[in-house]
Amino acid sequence: MNNDWSILCARLSFWFSRLMAMTTKELIQFGRDILLLFAIVYLFVFDTYMAGNVTMQLNKAIVTVHDADHSAASRELIYRFRPPYFKLGGEVLDNYAGQRLLDQGRALVVLNIPSDFAHDITKGKSVDVQVQVDASNTVLGFLASSYTTQIIGQYSYDQALARLGVNEQALENVPTVRNEYRVWYNPNQKDAWFMPISELLVVITIMGIMLPAAAAVREKERGTIEQLMVSPLTPIQILLSKVIAMTLVILLGTAVSLFLVLHGIFAVPMKGSLVLFFAVTTLYIFTTAGLGLYIATLSRNLAQAALLAILVLMPMIFLSGAWTPPEAMPMGLRQAMYISPLYYFIEMAYAILLKGAGLDILWDSLLGLALIGGLIFGFGVWRFRRQFE
Amino acid sequence: MNSRRILAVVYKEWREIVRDRLFLSLAFVVPVSLLFVFGYGINLDVEHIPFAVVDHDKSALSRDYLHRYIDSRYFDYLGDLASEREIGPMLADSRIRLAIVIPPRFEENLTAGRSVAIQTLIDGTFTFRTSSSKGYVIAINAAFNSELLGDYISQRLGVPLETAREMAQPVKAELRYMYNQEVKSVWSIATVLMMLVLMITPPFLTALGVVREKENGSIYNIYASTVTRSEFLIGKLTPYVGISILNILILWLMVARLFGAPFKGDPLFFFLASVIFVICTTGIGLLVSLLVRTQVAAMIMTVVVTIVPSVLYSGLLVPIASMDPGGQFEAHMFPAMYYTDIILGSFLKGVGLEQLWDKVLALLIYAFVLWMTSFLMFHKRPKS
Numbered sequence: 001m002n003n004d005w006s007i008l009c010a011r012l013s014f015w016f017s018r019l020m021a022m023t024t025k026e027l028i029q030f031g032r033d034i035l036l037l038f039a040i041v042y043l044f045v046f047d048t049y050m051a052g053n054v055t056m057q058l059n060k061a062i063v064t065v066h067d068a069d070h071s072a073a074s075r076e077l078i079y080r081f082r083p084p085y086f087k088l089g090g091e092v093l094d095n096y097a098g099q100r101l102l103d104q105g106r107a108l109v110v111l112n113i114p115s116d117f118a119h120d121i122t123k124g125k126s127v128d129v130q131v132q133v134d135a136s137n138t139v140l141g142f143l144a145s146s147y148t149t150q151i152i153g154q155y156s157y158d159q160a161l162a163r164l165g166v167n168e169q170a171l172e173n174v175p176t177v178r179n180e181y182r183v184w185y186n187p188n189q190k191d192a193w194f195m196p197i198s199e200l201l202v203v204i205t206i207m208g209i210m211l212p213a214a215a216a217v218r219e220k221e222r223g224t225i226e227q228l229m230v231s232p233l234t235p236i237q238i239l240l241s242k243v244i245a246m247t248l249v250i251l252l253g254t255a256v257s258l259f260l261v262l263h264g265i266f267a268v269p270m271k272g273s274l275v276l277f278f279a280v281t282t283l284y285i286f287t288t289a290g291l292g293l294y295i296a297t298l299s300r301n302l303a304q305a306a307l308l309a310i311l312v313l314m315p316m317i318f319l320s321g322a323w324t325p326p327e328a329m330p331m332g333l334r335q336a337m338y339i340s341p342l343y344y345f346i347e348m349a350y351a352i353l354l355k356g357a358g359l360d361i362l363w364d365s366l367l368g369l370a371l372i373g374g375l376i377f378g379f380g381v382w383r384f385r386r387q388f389e
Numbered sequence: 390m391n392s393r394r395i396l397a398v399v400y401k402e403w404r405e406i407v408r409d410r411l412f413l414s415l416a417f418v419v420p421v422s423l424l425f426v427f428g429y430g431i432n433l434d435v436e437h438i439p440f441a442v443v444d445h446d447k448s449a450l451s452r453d454y455l456h457r458y459i460d461s462r463y464f465d466y467l468g469d470l471a472s473e474r475e476i477g478p479m480l481a482d483s484r485i486r487l488a489i490v491i492p493p494r495f496e497e498n499l500t501a502g503r504s505v506a507i508q509t510l511i512d513g514t515f516t517f518r519t520s521s522s523k524g525y526v527i528a529i530n531a532a533f534n535s536e537l538l539g540d541y542i543s544q545r546l547g548v549p550l551e552t553a554r555e556m557a558q559p560v561k562a563e564l565r566y567m568y569n570q571e572v573k574s575v576w577s578i579a580t581v582l583m584m585l586v587l588m589i590t591p592p593f594l595t596a597l598g599v600v601r602e603k604e605n606g607s608i609y610n611i612y613a614s615t616v617t618r619s620e621f622l623i624g625k626l627t628p629y630v631g632i633s634i635l636n637i638l639i640l641w642l643m644v645a646r647l648f649g650a651p652f653k654g655d656p657l658f659f660f661l662a663s664v665i666f667v668i669c670t671t672g673i674g675l676l677v678s679l680l681v682r683t684q685v686a687a688m689i690m691t692v693v694v695t696i697v698p699s700v701l702y703s704g705l706l707v708p709i710a711s712m713d714p715g716g717q718f719e720a721h722m723f724p725a726m727y728y729t730d731i732i733l734g735s736f737l738k739g740v741g742l743e744q745l746w747d748k749v750l751a752l753l754i755y756a757f758v759l760w761m762t763s764f765l766m767f768h769k770r771p772k773s
Binding site for chain 1 (some may be wrong): 505681
């Protein structure tokens with residue numbers, strides 16, 4: 001009995017030492033490719049850093065005015081278009097000139113104030129201010145129109161109150177609903193707390209699929225897989241060693257990016273448990289590695305594998321809420337989103353880093369990722385093993 | 390340069406592509422399916438934001454106020470919560486993105502003519518969603534306030550409600566969206582997606598081409614042949630440029646027919662500009678494949694120079710105008726931004742060469758620099 005046990009132990013340690021040897025081989029092979037290392041460092045460090053400079057907010061959008069009234073009232077409205085959202089870009093003399101600036105992309109908003117603006121307001125007549133917004137970029141068009149409506153609405157409200165003779169002190173005695181906002185988790189709405197995290201998750205996804213796929217296909221293309229097949233290694237050892245080596249590389253990159261760029265430069269708070277974050281990341285990388293292995297079984301050379309990887313990668317990234325809010329997805333695709341492992345990973349990564357959520361809240365997402373990950377990885381392994389038969 | 394030798398290289402490369410059936414079909418399947426999936430999937434019109442309310446007042450007026458959110462297509466109502474304490478876990482779990490808290494005596498205070506403060510809690514993780522939802526909330530709240538003011542004026546001055554409501558809103562904004570009347574993001578996005586697809590697929594098709602010969606050693610056949618450097622490079626790339634030009638036409642048709650984006654510009658100008666862009670992007674793939682020694686490195690390098698910049702620095706999702714100088718510099722480094730302007734100009738704005746000549750010039754310079762660098766970097770006598 002005792003003897004059996006020690007034999008089993010010996011076998012197991014033998015099995016692991018072979019796995020380790022193979023993993024070391026993968027890591028050495030990986031480390032020899034200087035340009036590959038450089039590209040990976042670029043993606044994890046420089047790219048996440050650059051993403052922190054990207055913003056999806058209106059930043060000093062140029063407002064051009066055609067003011068036919070030139071009154072104190074019209075000027076008061078115009079001066080409400082101030083930084084950070086807007087910047088006044090001067091006046092134009094007629095509507096046509098404003099249109100041309102929009103065509104050339106030199107103005108985002110053109111305000112048209114009619115000639116009897118002040119007169120009509122004092123008369124109590126309602127005035128229309130025409131606003132032309134360049135909506136060819138949806139994000140900018142949407143934000144610009146939203147803020148312009150807010151500014152004009154507030155101006156209108158203030159004018160109405162002024163005509164009633166209500167001043168600042170008496171405002172308490174007018175029935176109004178004051179909406180007080182609290183933006184949680186990112187109170188100043190810094191894009192630098194959002195974009196770099198999203199970029200990091202995207203980079204992890206790209207690497208997680210491409211590196212294992214490449215590692216597996218390369219042996220096939222160069223014919224070295226024949227050597228592995230006659231070696232005492234089992235298919236599982238060959239495959240696991242590749243996955244483990246690539247997971248280590250990606251985890252290292254993630255750690256560097258997280259501590260150096262996200263936390264170090266952008267001061268992204270790391271509220272939750274880092275152990276949990278890395279555990280989730282590891283689980284996610286295994287899932288994507290399963291996809292990578294499956295791609296590798298379908299292709300005979302790297303060119304095919306690269307195109308197949310793109311075919312899987314890009315929809316997964318775009319439709320999981322990394323770059324566009326998941327709420328904005330059409331109904332059918334929102335259902336499809338639930339089978340994307342990246343969707344769960346994104347939710348959990350933000351929840352752990354920014355919201356400080358723990359397992360008590362995230363268990364259902366984690367369960368979802370584990371189930372999908374298990375299925376995908378199992379399938380990838382099964383397909384990969386079948387090649388050896 | 391000898392055209393017969395170029396043709397020979399083109400023919401050899403073409404045979405190689407055609408024999409790899411999977412690769413050849415993927416060269417067309419990938420662009421089409423990317424455009425298809427993104428065109429239907431990406432939507433920046435933020436709607437259906439899940440939210441919950443805590444109503445301490447439970448009066449007719451508070452329900453009336455809340456129903457403006459509940460009935461709006463921008464918000465999905467997930468129910469009432471008993472207290473503020475339940476909001477935290479719901480937001481942390483992403484089950485809701487927004488919560489509205491109505492204080493007690495909401496109706497009583499308002500009817501007595503006093504102002505009331507309510508609280509809105511917003512999930513700030515996704516900044517664009519945060520600013521959109523905040524915009525909707527402000528708009529709904531402002532509409533409610535202006536109605537309240539109308540009622541108040543009508544009571545205080547004794548004028549009819551209609552006139553009072555008019556008086557409560559003396560200035561109205563009359564919005565006109567240029568180039569994209571309904572702010573349909575599918576229009577502006579589907580057209581720009583053409584850029585994304587043409588930025589990503591040609592480099593991937595090309596990048597692995599040269600480096601594969603290097604890694605397999607078959608490039609020594611070329612080294613030893615009479616084919617010159619430029620003949621080899623031109624011959625090698627022509628099939629890929631050809632595939633990409635076919636893809637331009639397919640994608641163009643899809644954007645116009647399937648997504649119904651209007652095409653207002655000059656077709657010939659747009660076609661030629663697109664061909665220049667494709668020559669640029671295949672050039673990127675070529676340069677990458679000359680830089681690296683292994684196919685894996687070629688693949689990852691292509692990711693670095695195509696996927697990320699074409700999403701972040703092209704104006705597809707993130708407007709370039711609102712980037713800081715660092716981001717703007719990076720955006721100008723990649724050809725994606727120029728081609729985005731050409732696409733938007735041709736499709737939505739209907740402007741042509743006289744407005745867009747500088748972008749075309751930038752692409753031409755880009756293509757020239759890429760091809761010259763590749764030419765100078767490619768040696769038939771390898772150093773090591």
